[in-house]
Amino acid sequence: MDSGDVAGAVEAKGFNPGLIVLLLVGGLLLMFLVGNYFLYSYAQKTLPQRKKKPISKKKMKREKLKQGVPMAGE
Numbered sequence: 001m002d003s004g005d006v007a008g009a010v011e012a013k014g015f016n017p018g019l020i021v022l023l024l025v026g027g028l029l030l031m032f033l034v035g036n037y038f039l040y041s042y043a044q045k046t047l048p049q050r051k052k053k054p055i056s057k058k059k060m061k062r063e064k065l066k067q068g069v070p071m072a073g074e
Contacts, residue, residue: 055063
């Protein structure tokens with residue numbers, strides 16, 4: 001038996017600690033992303049739509065002038 005063969009057999013039998021950490025971090029990240037997706041989709045279904053801010057008359061007038069639509073009463 002060569003000493004290199006023994007080291008190779010021990011390394012193949014045990015798990016690489018770097019691989020375990022990588023799998024653990026990757027699994028946690030995947031769980032986080034999947035959980036966020038389900039939470040987001042649930043919130044989209046159940047929460048009411050946000051109300052849009054009312055547009056001021058000044059802004060509405062400016063937008064209509066940009067489009068070239070004459071204002072009523074002018």
